[in-house]
Amino acid sequence: MLFLPAAALCCLCSALAAMATQLSQDDLTLTRREGQSVSFSCGGTDQCASSYVFWYQKKETETFKVIFDIDRENCNIDKSYSSHPQISDFSADQNGCELKINTVKPDHSASYYCGCLKSGTTVRNDPCTADTLHLLQTSVSRWDNIDDQVLLLLLPSFSLCDEYLFGSGTRLYVSDEKVVKPVVSVYPAASRAHLEGKSSLLCLASDMFPPLVQISWKRQKKDGDLEDLPPAEGEQLELRESGRTASILLVHRQENGSSKYSCSVQHEGGRVEAQTLQELPAPAASCPPERPDLAALQQADLSFQSQCRVKLLCLLYTVLIVKSLVYCCGLSLLMMLRTKGPSTI
DSSP, rough: HHHHHHHHHHHHHHTTTOOOEEEEEOSSSSETTTOEEEEEBBGGGBBBBSSEEEEEOOOOSOOEEEEEEEEEOOOEEETTTOOOOOOOEEEEETTEEEEEEEEGGGGOOOOEEEEETTOOEEEEEEEEEEEHHHHHHTTTTTTGSSSSSHHHHHHHHHHOOEEEEOOOOEEEEOOOOOBBBOEEEHHHHHHHOGTTTTEEEEEESOBBOOOEEEEEEEEEESSSSSEOOOTTTTTEEEEEEEEEEEEEEEEEEETTTOOOEEEEEEOOTTEEEEOOOOOOOOOSSSOOSSSSSHHHHHHHHHHHHHHHHHHHHHHHHHHHHHHHHHHHHHHHHHHHHHHHOOOOO
């Protein structure tokens, strides 16, 4: 029995490797105070092969944990296979069959993902039935309850029913802080790519809570309206640090002139647009050396250290000489007073 779960798990891992972020979770973050309730939405489930949608929890220092699955047809939940320690805290919202936490606690702070198997997947030209798909999704969480014969029959399905849809996730923050929209600015940026015939712009989102944002770029059309930047036109690099997020846009400078660009930031408090349009800076004419010579840097560092040592030694000797002069002067004065002796009237 030990070998069979391992084999099935390997097949399942190969299936999960092909999953794509094709279910939509529009809420990037949700902020709630302790004791409030919260619901997590999952769109695009019409692509799923069955009515079952699975929900997962991911904390920063832990692996993914399956919570349970919800039947979208009747909002019934199946948690018979789940070993989640907080399983009793979760339920299904009867309005939209969404994942719901009735009473939020601090340890509910995590990211929540929805997932399902894609519709249209077939096994040896036979459609994957809803019952088979549901068993495939739940079986990996309850190996001890599966008969060996059933597991052997399921192994081919793990490798062939391999199109799994996954949501982008919603991060839950449990905090008393108010939601604050980001301050958004766009600047020309200097980078190595700028020296290689490309131009770069920097979009900075800062001073927001919660700190997670999603940045997208827009380009001004000839009629003055803004349009979403096609992915093929520019490369984007996103950098995150405490309290702020930056996105760098790299674009090949066009010969027919410079377009104007702006950025848009999606946040829990609402979408925020940059107030100004920015033109691409002109690329540099020549490229300087990529990095200084390491040996030269080391030699310069050694020379600097030597100069510092010499100056410290000079200072030390000067202090010693001054102390010696003071000592000699003091000693001479004492000798003179002693030689002269007491004064007589």
